[in-house]
Amino acid sequence: MSEPKDLPAVDADHARPRGVDDATVAALGELSKALETVHRARGHLYSMHQLIGGADATLDRVVQLLRGAGHRHMADRVETELIGRNVLPGRWTFQIVEEFDDGYYATFQAVERAAREALVGGRRHIHEAEMKQARRTVGRPGHEATP
Numbered sequence: 001m002s003e004p005k006d007l008p009a010v011d012a013d014h015a016r017p018r019g020v021d022d023a024t025v026a027a028l029g030e031l032s033k034a035l036e037t038v039h040r041a042r043g044h045l046y047s048m049h050q051l052i053g054g055a056d057a058t059l060d061r062v063v064q065l066l067r068g069a070g071h072r073h074m075a076d077r078v079e080t081e082l083i084g085r086n087v088l089p090g091r092w093t094f095q096i097v098e099e100f101d102d103g104y105y106a107t108f109q110a111v112e113r114a115a116r117e118a119l120v121g122g123r124r125h126i127h128e129a130e131m132k133q134a135r136r137t138v139g140r141p142g143h144e145a146t147p
Contacts, residue, residue, distance in 0.1 A: 011146045014129035017120050024119055029127025035112045042105055049093035059083045 016025060059082055066075035087093055116122050136143040 010129040010133055014123060014125055016126050016130065017123070020120055020126075025127050025130065028116060028119060029125075031112050031115055032125065032127070035108060038105065038108050042100065045097055045100055049097050052087055052093045056083060056085075 059078055063075045063079045063083070066072075066078065088096060091099075113122075116124060120126060133145065136145070138145075
């Protein structure tokens, strides 16, 4: 097991617990990175939810404009085939978001948290804190170890 290099100490919330090896810190760093990617994917899912909802609401105006232009058949088609249509079988986007949040997302967060609690006392971003210590210029403005 290797301890952190001889650098100024990081704050207690991000310090490597005694006896934790580099491989464990690296694994938890990668798990954290994966969770951050899932957070970003969740944001895109919410963007999709809002974009589809906005598009569906815009279709009301499309129907109105088509009818006003004398295209009753096409207005009827937009109204019956698109407005209120499920984006997946039986699901609007709010249902997809809820299923994702309650299933995959919640499980991913729980596993990441459990790994941190079991292996490093719940501490977050140890890998990044050590990387910061190794990369900063001690004594240089803007390179302080802590706020």
